[in-house]
Amino acid sequence: xxxxxxxxxxxxxxxxxAINKAKIAASEKGTKEILTYGPLIHNNQVIENxxxxxxxxxxxxxxxxxxxxxxxxxxxxxxxxxxxxQNNIEIIDATCPFVRKVQKIAKExxxxxxxxxxxxxxxxxxxxxxxxxxxxxxxIIENEKDIEEVEKCDKICVVAQTxxxxxxxxxxxxxxxxxxxxxxxxxxxxxxxxxxxxxCEKIAKKVDAMIVIGGYHSSNTQKLVQIxxxxxxxxxxxxxxxxLPITQMKNLKxxxxxxxxxxxxxxxxxxxxxxxxIQHENNDMMSMMEEIEKSLVAPRRGDTVKGxxxxxxxxxxxxxxxxxxxGIIPLGEISNNASVNPHDIVKEGDEIEVxxxxxxxxxxxxxxxxxxxxxxxxxxxxxxxxxxNDILEVKVTQIVKGGVIAVYNDIRGFIPASQLSTRFVxxxxxxxxKQMKVQVIDLDPTKRKAVFSHKVIMAxxxxxxxxxxxxxxxKDTIIEGEVKRITDFGxxxxxxxxxxxxHISDLSWGRVKHPSDVAKIGDKLxxxxxxxxxxxxxxxxxxxxxxxxxxxxxxxxxxxxxxxxGKVVRLVDFGAFVEIEPGIxxxxHISQISDKHIAKAxxxxxxGQQVAVKILELDKKTKRISLSIKEAIxxxxxxxxxxxxxxxxxxxxxxxxx
Numbered sequence: 001x002x003x004x005x006x007x008x009x010x011x012x013x014x015x016x017x018a019i020n021k022a023k024i025a026a027s028e029k030g031t032k033e034i035l036t037y038g039p040l041i042h043n044n045q046v047i048e049n050x051x052x053x054x055x056x057x058x059x060x061x062x063x064x065x066x067x068x069x070x071x072x073x074x075x076x077x078x079x080x081x082x083x084x085x086q087n088n089i090e091i092i093d094a095t096c097p098f099v100r101k102v103q104k105i106a107k108e109x110x111x112x113x114x115x116x117x118x119x120x121x122x123x124x125x126x127x128x129x130x131x132x133x134x135x136x137x138x139x140i141i142e143n144e145k146d147i148e149e150v151e152k153c154d155k156i157c158v159v160a161q162t163x164x165x166x167x168x169x170x171x172x173x174x175x176x177x178x179x180x181x182x183x184x185x186x187x188x189x190x191x192x193x194x195x196x197x198x199x200c201e202k203i204a205k206k207v208d209a210m211i212v213i214g215g216y217h218s219s220n221t222q223k224l225v226q227i228x229x230x231x232x233x234x235x236x237x238x239x240x241x242x243x244l245p246i247t248q249m250k251n252l253k254x255x256x257x258x259x260x261x262x263x264x265x266x267x268x269x270x271x272x273x274x275x276x277x278i279q280h281e282n283n284d285m286m287s288m289m290e291e292i293e294k295s296l297v298a299p300r301r302g303d304t305v306k307g308x309x310x311x312x313x314x315x316x317x318x319x320x321x322x323x324x325x326x327g328i329i330p331l332g333e334i335s336n337n338a339s340v341n342p343h344d345i346v347k348e349g350d351e352i353e354v355x356x357x358x359x360x361x362x363x364x365x366x367x368x369x370x371x372x373x374x375x376x377x378x379x380x381x382x383x384x385x386x387x388x389n390d391i392l393e394v395k396v397t398q399i400v401k402g403g404v405i406a407v408y409n410d411i412r413g414f415i416p417a418s419q420l421s422t423r424f425v426x427x428x429x430x431x432x433x434k435q436m437k438v439q440v441i442d443l444d445p446t447k448r449k450a451v452f453s454h455k456v457i458m459a460x461x462x463x464x465x466x467x468x469x470x471x472x473x474x475k476d477t478i479i480e481g482e483v484k485r486i487t488d489f490g491x492x493x494x495x496x497x498x499x500x501x502x503h504i505s506d507l508s509w510g511r512v513k514h515p516s517d518v519a520k521i522g523d524k525l526x527x528x529x530x531x532x533x534x535x536x537x538x539x540x541x542x543x544x545x546x547x548x549x550x551x552x553x554x555x556x557x558x559x560x561x562x563x564x565x566g567k568v569v570r571l572v573d574f575g576a577f578v579e580i581e582p583g584i585x586x587x588x589h590i591s592q593i594s595d596k597h598i599a600k601a602x603x604x605x606x607x608g609q610q611v612a613v614k615i616l617e618l619d620k621k622t623k624r625i626s627l628s629i630k631e632a633i634x635x636x637x638x639x640x641x642x643x644x645x646x647x648x649x650x651x652x653x654x655x656x657x658x
Contacts (some may be wrong), residue, residue: 001196001249001252001253001254001255001275002254002255002277003252003254003255003257003272003276004203004206004207004254004255004256004257004274005256005257005258006196006199006200006202006256006257006258006341007195007196007199007588009084009196009199009213009258009259009263009268010143011261011263011265012190012192012193012196012261013094013097014073014094014095014097014098014099014261015041015261015262016094017073017075017094017096017309017360018040018041018072018073018094018096019040019046019264020072021092021093021094022036022040022055022070022340022499022550023035023053023055023387023492025055025068025070025092025417026050026053026054026220026491027053028637029054029068032066032068032308033054033056033064033068033089034054034056034065034067034068034070035055035056035057035058035063035064035067035068035069035070035178036050036055036056036057036058036069036070036072037057037058037061037064037070037071037072037076037080037407038057038058038059038072038074038125039072040055040057040070040072040073040094041072041215041218042214042215042217042218042221042260042262042266043214043215043217043239043262043263044215044239045240045264045267047335048261049441050193053258055070055177056370057617058392059514060086060577061080061083061089061172062082062087062088064084064087065088066087066089067089067090068089068090068091068092068288068371069084069089069090069091069092070092071091071092071094071095072094072125073092073094073095073096073099074095074096074099074125074129075095075096075100075103075125075126075129076100076125076129076132077128077129077131077133078103078107078133079130079132080132084121085450086602087618090405095180096190096252097159098162098190098191098192098326098367098508099126099129099130099162099186099364100138100453101311101326102130102153102159102160102161102162102186102188102316102497102579103129103130103539104133104134104157104219105157105186105188106118106130106134106138106157106159107129107132107133109132109157109184109558110135110136110138110157111135111136112133112457113136113155114136114155114157115133115137115139115153115154115156115157115180115439116134116136116137116138116139116142116156116157116159116160116183116478117136117138117139117140117141117150117156117157117158117159117176118130118131118138118139118140118160118161119140119142119158119159119160119163119164119168119172119173120140120160120163120164121142121161121219122142124161124219125263126161126162126163126219126482129162130159131453134474134555137153141172143168143172144171144172146174146624147172147175147176147179148177149181150176151302151388151482152180153179153510154180154182154404154431155180155181155183155184156176156179156180156182156183156184157183157184157185157186157461158172158173158176158183158184158185158186159186159188159408159544159577160187160188160189161187161188161194161219162188162191163189163193163219163261164189164192164223165189165197165221165223165226165308165513166187166189166194166197166526169189171548173185174277176418176602182588184617185310191310191320191326192261192547193220193223193261193412194389195221196220196258197224197260198560198562199231200212200224200227200228200258201227201231201436203256203258204227204228204230204231204232204235204256205232206254206256207232207254207255207256208232208234208246208254209232209234209235209236209249209252209253209254209256209288210228210232210235210252210254210255210256210258210422211236211238211244211255211256211257211258211271211275211397212224212225212228212235212236212237212238212258212260213238213239213257213258213259213260213262213263213267213268213271214239214259214260214261214262214263214374214517215239215260216237216239217260218260218261218262220258220260220261220262221259221261221263222237223260224258224260225237228256228258230400232247232256233291234252236248237505238271239243239267239270240267241267241271241273241274242272244275245287246274247381248329249275251499254569255275257271257275259301262407272280273602279347283510287461294338296526296538299321299359299366300356300359301353301356301357302351302355303323303356303358304353304354304355304356304373305322305353305354306319306321306351306352306353306354307320307322307351307352307354307368308349308350308351308352308570309346309347309348309350309352310326310347310348311351312343312346312347312348313340313342313419314331314341314342314343315330315331315342316328316329316330316331316333316342317329317345317346317370318352319340319352319367319368321354321368322363323603324620326365326366327354327356327365327366327367327368328365328367328368329354329368329370329450330367331368333357333367333368333369333371334371335370335371335410336427337375338397338398345370348531350368353370353371353372353373354366354368354369354373355372355373355376356368356369356450357369357372363383365640372412374409374410374446375410375411377421378408378409379411379445379448380413380483382407382408382411382440382443382450383443383445386440386443389439389441390440391437391439392408392437392438392440393405393408393435393436393437393456394406394407394408394415394436394438394452395430395433395434395436396415396430396432396433396434396436397412397432397433397434397437398427400414400417402417403415403416403417403419404417404428404431404443406436406438406452408450408452408566411448411450412448412450412452413438413440413450413452414416414449414451415438415451415454416451416453417453417549419441419451419452419454419455420454420457420636421454421458422455422458422459422462423485425482429644436452436454437457438452438453439452439453439456439457440452441453446491453608454455454611461497462498463497463619464497465497465498466496466498466537467497468496468497469496469497469498470496470534472541472598473495473529473532474529475529475530475531475532476528476529476530477528477529477547478523478526478527478528478529479495479496479526479527479529480495480496480521480524480526480527481493481495481496481500481525481527481541482494482498482523482524482525483519483520483521483522483523483525484521485499485521486515486516486519486521487515488504488514488515489503489504489515490503490504490506490507490515491501491515491518491519491527491625493541495527495539495541498537498539500527500529500538500539500541501538501539501540501541502515502527502542503540503541506541506542506543506544506545507519507543507544507582508542508543508544508583509547509549509568509582510579510581510582510583511579518543519543520595523560525543526543526546527541527542527543527546528541528542528543529541530542530545530548535632541557544583546573549580550581550584550629551582551583551584551620551623551643554620554625555618555620557581558580558613558615558618558625559615560617560618561614561615563612563613563614563635564580564612564613564614564615564617565580565610565611565612566578566580566586566610566611566612566613566627567579567608567609567610567611568605568606568607568608568609568610568611569584569607569654570607571600571601571602571607572601572606573590573600574589574590575587575588575589575590575592575593575601576593576605578611578613578627580625580627584625585625586613586624586625586626586627587624587625587626587627588601588611588613588627588628588629589626592616592626592628592630592631593605593629593630594629594630594631595630595633595634611629611632612629612632612633613627613628613632614631614632614635615627615631616628618633637643
């Protein structure tokens, strides 16, 4: 006789964790009783075993008042938690992570106004629990006939009892498409359940008989019996080894064994041992035992495994890692970039590599990290980049004391303020959100420390630019530059690899109060090289030299007798200087300010005042212009009189004279 044992036979992770929590609670209990809300699992042998250590099942909340109550792996309706709190009950939540996932989905979409449809057995505690998380209309469908009771609606959300068959799921979801304009389907069949059913089918197809071990009231065991009977007529459902059909098995060549999620490994081992005794064949029993043990071993902290993404939300990613429960990657373990959206990183069906942080996060879930994997690989890449002195691109994400944080993939590095630029940086805000090229100047992977420099990149680029600049620059050359810094004495303009100074006296032909009145940082200007020193690497630039000196063409633009507007720029004892255009000032002698006697110009004028003047004298050679405010006013009065209409009658003339 050859015995085939199906993979994933026996306890699933959720059931195993529930029993472990019950045993720990029993060993640590004080004055409070340890109770379970309903049978912890559908297996009489396990229930009896729990009773022997002081763990008993109750059917109502009142029975657990003032004691400790374990929520079984099937889960419970949401109101049970509230009632437990009101009855001073300490809760130990052993809800299976797969079931919790279904509950959360049902609640989320119920709150959004969806009609919830649960495919499963309406009497099963898991289904009753899921329904208890819904606030909106809910249907429970066990077969295709039940679909007729579903009313047509705008939008429905479909979930599954974790132990139904995939075949039933496909049949019903296909028919439900005609019941709503919008349908969201979440295949929440437990991965371990699906795998158990698939392996059961595989073995049932090739053996003479199938032995299905598990509680008679266990839903997932009943599904295994259905699958086995479909492919192997000689299928036997037993709870313990004592129920094995020994007589029928004696002449069989091949026998397959599978077990439900509520079946402990010791019952499976008893059955295998008894079957082995029939023919006194070893049949590699030890290796079979090892396989069973392996299927029940949870992953270890620190392991790196591959898995398939099965659900993505704004706050977490759920991954099937091939064990008896899914793993969860919380938002903080997806990426070092706090602004990242999980939906932008992965989608359902993607295969990803993850790092196991904890085998139990307190809710029975395996806690995973994606950024640890990415980070490890990134550190390896960064080490090589640092060793080869290569350039990499980073993004500045935030300001910290003394500099900024810059992210390279999932590595957070530090850029000191002194390494951000070859120039002094006063405002770090301008760098946030920018991509920039850097080099690694300090690296310690063991301490997860990385220090970058953008300054060294700029210095190298400036060196090349400077070399090209000195090879081409000459005195009197006009070039374009960008204003980088403004001081009281002038502005510094980047002309390609280095800064040149435009002194305040070379900014304009006119008077300049402060350089910031002429230009601002970032302005592009045409400037003229008025002096250079290659040894000291200094360049003096001129802005006003790029336009014609106003005195050289003053006689082409202005003439004696011309009336013009100007601005008072300086007051002296003997008069006032008026600027008629940038770079050209004329003197209004005190005698030419007013037709009334004044002791000083400040009696009627002030600096900055706009005035009308008449050009009395203009000497281009000596750069002198004499102006008159008084004559300009007289001229204006004459023009006003000339423009008035002339009287045409004697009466009008006399009236005018009066």
